[in-house]
Amino acid sequence: MTDRLSARETLALVTDDFTELPRPARDAKPDGPLAWQGYDASRARAAERTGETESVVCGTASVEGTRAVLIAFEFGFLGGSLGERTGDRLEAAYAYARGHRLPVVPLVATGGSRMQEGMLALTQLQRVARQSALTKEAGLPQIAVLRDPTTGGGWATLGAGADVILALPGAQVGFAGSRVRPPDADPAAYTAEAQLAAGAADAVVPPRALRKTLGRWLRLLTSPSQAEAPPPRALGATDLPVSGWDAVRRARSTERPRAARYLDAYFTSRVSIGGDRCGHADPDGMLCGFGEHEGRTVAYAAQTGTSTRPAGYRTAARLIRLADRLGVPVLTLVDTPGAANDAEAERQGAGAAIADLFHAVAAARTPVTTLVIGEGGSGGALALAAPGNTWATPDSYFSVIAPELAAAILKRPAEQVEATADQLRIRPQDLVELGVIRGVI
Template sequence: MADRLSARDVIALVSAEFTEIAYPRTEFKPDGPLSWQGYDESRVRAAARTGEEESVVCGTAAIGDTSAVLIAFEFGFLGGSLGERTGDRLEAAYSHAREHRLPVVSLVATGGSRMQEGMLALTQLQRVARQSALTREAGLAQIAVLRDPTTGGGWATLGAGADVTLALPGAQVGFAGSRVRPPDADPAAYTAEAQLAAGAVDAVVRPEELRQRLALWLGLLTRPSAEAAPPPPALGTLDLPATGWDAVQRARSAQRPRAAAYLDAYFTRRVTISGDRCGGTDDGMLCGFGLAEDGRPLAYAAQCGTATRPAGYRTAARLIRLAGRLGIPVLTLVDTPGAANDAAAERQGAGAAIADLFAAVATARTPVTTLVIGEGGSGGALALAAPGNTWAAPDSYFSVIAPELAAAILKRPADQVRPTADQLHVRPQDLLGLGLIRGIAEDPKG
């Protein structure tokens, strides 16, 4: 069941220390800027019912070991709607965050823009979007928590526009509120869980876990570092393959350690981001942030051995750009037979998604370190690899094309696949000799 906590209650849920900031004061003529009859009375009733003077409460709070600007919506005040005074408060909160170099956490519960203020209310979305963009340019993290309901412009700015978007179970989330949707619309599509499945939300978090989860996220997103991530040690076979075909067979082995094993060994704690924000997810690409053994936060994007789908490439690009804005180094793990090449992948923009990831890696603002842990299949793998800082595990290979496909293109018989693998120089030691990788991962025991 989604929560309907008040603004003060949800603030208390995530922090025991909260100090409200000073707000500017916008004076209205009677019944507001449009002289909407009864508007003043509605506001008076809302204030009496909630104890608040507006639909948002803003201040600073300690969440775990991190100080943050906290924005909490009061849905009981005119449905948490945004008006001109709401915009004043939100602008003041974002300005305070930039002035004091603090991340922003928004606890959103809103029905949209306030009709009694007409277009003046709607244009507050532009105001909020600008403040969010300025805060992003300043390198400060923004986390949104979607409560029930989060609809309209609040979802399309504070919610969907955050760097990391969490949601409470069962919360109504969607641009269209329940009273303005088509009569045949499926209500299940407008939920936190549906938005997670569609790649618009990173995680659904239970209320009792929210404080701990926010503390972890803030700790990971607010500690920049200029030092590149060290490559993980090898977890599988340590001896090098004798032939190219041996390298291919080892990389394809079901017993070889996969991305999850490498991430679990490398990080003491980690969290995930999910989705490409374009309607897609890919379980074969794990992305998120974690604490390395030396205590440094790092970002990671890891292929899981499957053909990577367009949503996976877009999610990885999103991760790398976010890490760059926040000054966090990136670790990537390459393991894919190649990019998904079915008709659905083409319709989902496979080429554009791969191009976007190539661009994100090429222009990364923070160091990117890559380890090839399995199959390195063509451009679908290369897009995730760091130029000049790629390493390879002993049980991996990297190739311009799979040996079987190369033999087929060259019109060679099936018995020529193995020698073709040798000709392609796909082994880790071959890649090192060609200067394509910096080194081969070593035994974790030294």
């Protein structure tokens, strides 16, 4: 468990110039809307102990140079719980963000909805969800920071509903709080690290690095540019393959540059997102995030040369939809022998995940640029490719199916695999002639 900071201490951790927003007024009823005996006294004790009058502190500040609306939960005030007055403050903060075109940063530490206000407290989650949805429709990013603890409805709205989710090390994170879980529940499953592994968070960030990390994210996500991202320059071979099998051999070479090298050469700095928000991640098969290229933000989704898992496709689709909403151009790097086809991939919905990525690319209004840097294996590669704006390097190929599999389906002997590769016309120069790609880099 991480050290539990107050709302004001957390704000001081990420900014130096916090200015609180005006607090909405609501007529007070004795002991709240349910006349819960002792509720007023509990609130008074919480206010005396924390110096706050509600469980959230909302205001504006610059984080590493980028102005934002910050929402800091005070867990010491009735467990950071949400009630009607909390909802008033959250609604006002989101409305201010939209009115002033500012990103929203919830710094979450909450146990959930306030029992002393019953269902009226629970319905604040619908209210918060609507404000979040309106803010997304306005094209403004939301970056959540999960503190200790982040549970209940606060996690299921302000936390898990954000575009980017950062978490402090050791923070308790989960829909079920510690007092309502099954007695045999594994506590390790309810941590920031577990949520990262399950694809429900993008990064675990130490407190000392939070300001810089948050500032980098805010800067990248608030710098839209509808200009098309140029394809990277080729880092490997410069001469074209002489045959189809030569193209395959080059693309499969262990010496060929992979995605990480291309991304390092293309971006001066970058940050990554991870996970499909459905319980899985594919960190070794798909690299996704945002970076700075020649002074402007470009989103990226890059295959790494392995068989892509369903979580990889879903993460890429999430990345493209976010970039599209924020007006950020996208670069995709194709490099996979194909989609993972094992039984577990099928159980995780491989077909649906690939279909979702096809749809995300097809529906994107922001420019998408693709470079094939290695193997382009069938639909598992094509799903990441931009129609009409795909390029290739000399050490790559793109094929309807791997030559070996094509020969097997056609019942050809092994010695005809190389000839089959030629027949498939999979070389970069063949793809240009066929009109499949725009050109060879």
